[in-house]
Amino acid sequence: MACARGADQVKILCLSLLRLGDIIQHRQLVRSVMAQHPEAEIHLLCHEQFAQARDLFSESVKFHFIPYQDLQKILVERRQNPKAALELLSQCLKTIKAEKFSLLYDLTHTFFSDIVRRALGIPSVKPQALWKTYLEDHATITAGSRFHLIETLARSLGLEIAPVAPSLAAREKIIVLQTLTSDQKKNWSLGSFQKLVTRIEQELPGYQIQILSSPVEQEQLLKVFSKDLLFVSTMKQAQDLLRRASVLVSLDTSLLHLAAQENCPTVGIFLGGADPHKTGPLLSGAIVLHGKSSCAPCSHSSPCQQPRHFCQELISLDQVFLALSHQLGKDNNMLAAERVIFQKNAYSLRSMKTTAGSLDQSFEEIIWRYYLDGTWQEELPRVNSQVRQFLTENSQASPEMKLQLIRRQKTLAGEFQLCLETLEEAMKKISFLCVSPTEPQTDRVNAIRKDILGKLFHWTRQFSEQQDLFHRLQMTLENEVASAFELYRRLKSPFEEFQCLTAIRNQFADHLLNLHSERDAKGEMKWTRPTPPSLKG
């Protein structure tokens, strides 16, 4: 990305207008911006209540703040004219504009950040269209996402995120626990943590336990834990502790991300609205225990609707202790958990043991990444390298498992081809209505819409592991349309997405099959390049 260069130093502004955990994760993206613009001065705009983030960045970054809480108070509490909020925001943006930034990266991607970006009028990096659409339609708060939010942001903005270099310093025998979140639904009970403490004391006697606490949480924690276990600290002090500690066991909090940044091995407990696919720790080898009840992950904003905290009950003391022991190198039989695989620009969660399910998941990710990166639009398909990467990542899978995967994927590709043909028929019908000399009745158009929607609901249930393929189509059809043109216009892009993903799946499965038939003398899969049918065709 080229920057305008003048007599003054080039300045780049990054918007990080979410919560503390997000700012900590955005540090990876800020590093990437720095690497792309080594001579530029990097500034970060955050909400003022997270000003403590400034102490957590070792990089040379200048911080600016939006007085979010003050603005909210003026508007909600009504002790001042709303014009005071306008004046305050205006002054804040004026100060930022005075810095004369050359370029802006929106790392937030919310309506608010988009308006701030427009108000500042700074030339901004345009997100890549396919990843941007994915971010908007799949990675929102309620919709499920196959990819980590930071990966989605990085790829959409042309940035590269990479694992933090391992710290060579020896870690001390300290086990750190983060036992509370700001959201009751995301908590594992303090009673469970108390039992964990007892078990650590009994079975890992050489280790010191430190329970992280903010000054506000101290009173609540002292009812359960003794004072000498508590580490009441600022975020900066917690960061220093995590630099030295052997492991952190944490709920889905900003501290989990802070530990990942400090390369501290982690065990993350994800409950309630916490979704480790979207917000897991960006650290290879991090263990994730996800309370996958049928209702999880639930909405962040509403309280738990269930009679009991089902997702919490799915995480046992044994599981957490085994995961902790595994991270300390004391137990290698940790199977009932997932681990993070974090490579350059790619975050994945995988079962500790390779299963058919994890192979399928890996295959889906590779198809989606290939599609969303959009390389098939510009050059000869790079299926070869993608399939090789898939095989490398899943080297533990037996040849039989791989063969079964190929068979499953070929069957799926055939089934999706049938879905595609049904959708193509529907599109033809809608196009016909568009050019019909008499204006078709809205009822008729909406009847077609409902018919497709019904089929999509059916396919979503039938292909539950691939239901995100139908997500955009479903969203598009949920509301009534006024005309055949409107229906066609709405369907066009998600239909093309489905078409493209089906073609890619076919191609990938064919390539894998080809590899399988070309086994070498050792019985290993060998790559011979087949002639791929052009995706564009």
Add this chain to the structure above:
Amino acid sequence: MQGQEVRPRKVEEKILADGTKIPLFEERAPCSQRSPLREAQDWLVREKSKWAISSLKTKPVVVLGAGAGLHLTELWRSEEIGGKIYVIELEAALFHWNQANQSFPQDRVKFINQAELSPFLTEMESALPIVTEFRPGWLWNSEEYLQISNRLLGERNIKQILNETLPEMSEQDQILWRALGELIK
């Protein structure tokens, strides 16, 4: 000011058990008769939690109702407040009682009576002050105090501004109001 109760002209005084002196109008007091100091302290804590911190340093504070002055003492002693404090007291007798019985630093606290009200409000409208109500002190003037409050706080809240007045604004103001609208979603 039609249809109002007839106000007693004479102010009496009551000395509470802790020695606090409060004004009385035929048994009615413009503050708590049991623990006015506690009432004043609680009032300040509650109100402060609703004020924007950045405004405290720079904006004037307009208090609607002088009461027995105890809440005003708590207010001007509060270190966070940097702007001048204006106290609107519409009841002449109470205005004078406070002038005679309370002593505030003149550079920090200024009382505004009925006669000074109009030019004061005109001046304050553009200053966008913090407006805070001491309702126990309103006695006979609730309606008028509410009108003053509405005038200083603006008739429209953010949602009404976004729905009703946006098209009349400059493009930049429209963008900023929309951003503010996002903050309260």
